[in-house]
Amino acid sequence: MTAAFGPKIPFAITPCPNDVFSYFYWMKEHDASRGGPSAFEFSFDDIETLNLRAKASASPITKLSFASYLKNSGNYALLNAGAALGVGTGPVLVGRLSKEEILARVSGDENFEILVPGLDTTAALLLKFWLGGRKARLKPMYFRDILPAISSHGADCGVLIHEGRFVFKDSGLGLIEDLGGFWTDNTSLPVPLGCICLRRDLIERKAQIEGLIRKGLDYAFSHEAEVLPVVASYAQYLAPDVLKKHIYAFVNKYSFDISDISGSLIANLQKCSNE
Secondary structure (H helix, E strand, O other): OOOOOOOOEEEEEOOOHHHHHHHHHHHOOOOOOOOOOOOEEEEEOOHHHHHHHHOOOOOOEEEEEHHHHHHHOOOEEEOOOOOEEEOOOOOEEEEOOOHHHHHHHHHHOOOOEEEEOOOOOHHHHHHHHHHOOOOOEEEEOOHHHHHHHHHOOOOOEEEEOOOHHHHHHHHOOEEEEEHHHHHHHHHOOOEEEEEEEEEHHHHHHHHHHHHHHHHHHHHHHHOHHHHHHHHHHHOOOOOHHHHHHHHHHHOOHHHHOOOOOHHHHHHHHHHHHHO
16 A cells, blocks of 8 residues: 555544643644644544554554554554553453452353453453453443443443543442553553554654654643643543543653563563463
8 A cells, every 4th residue: 555645644543631642742733843734634533443444554644452453563563652551550340240240250151241442452352361261242332431331230341441440430330350450460561552553655754753753742741731621622531630640641651662662562462362
């Protein structure tokens, strides 16, 4: 596939707080500090939609779940900048049942249903890792609908990502398992959630695009007061403390560079996907 677009490279991301924070600098149409227009033309979709679109190499640059990158690495290259890695935090399995009840149910009933924010998400892969070979029926659902579905007794449990993982207790739900913590305890690695991938027909621009992403990250960290209101305009939960928890849980030193650990992350994820 050859690149066929104008001066701005199409870049697909999610509306979640860490993405809007990270790419705010380049989302702005005009900015005197840039000395020119944005390098990117952004579009927004939920993460599973982006994962599914990657199968057709739809976006020149795209946010993907790390689990989806494994399936699409033939068409996309992993960038060392822009990743969302959790340090001691990540997707959570929540519901009204205890951990022991869940494990008993999945051990005896392969049709026991667990909501996930997409079958190709890292959240779903981490859930399978935690299940350790036990079977369950994973039901994909738009990530913002999972918490309301469990709260309204439409499901017994589900995996929450983004802001939802910080507010589920307000809905009277309990933590069944911190899937990110389980990953880190068993691999000694940060939790590989989202990554930025470049279509391979643009591979010669990899270093340039990584540099642009890092420039945007630098800007966001030094202009928080300017960035946060825009983040809130895209967010599901507007409480400032929730937004900040979300952003700084997943936008960190690894967002600038994962080159030292990317090989270990991919190897461990591949092992999980083969189990």
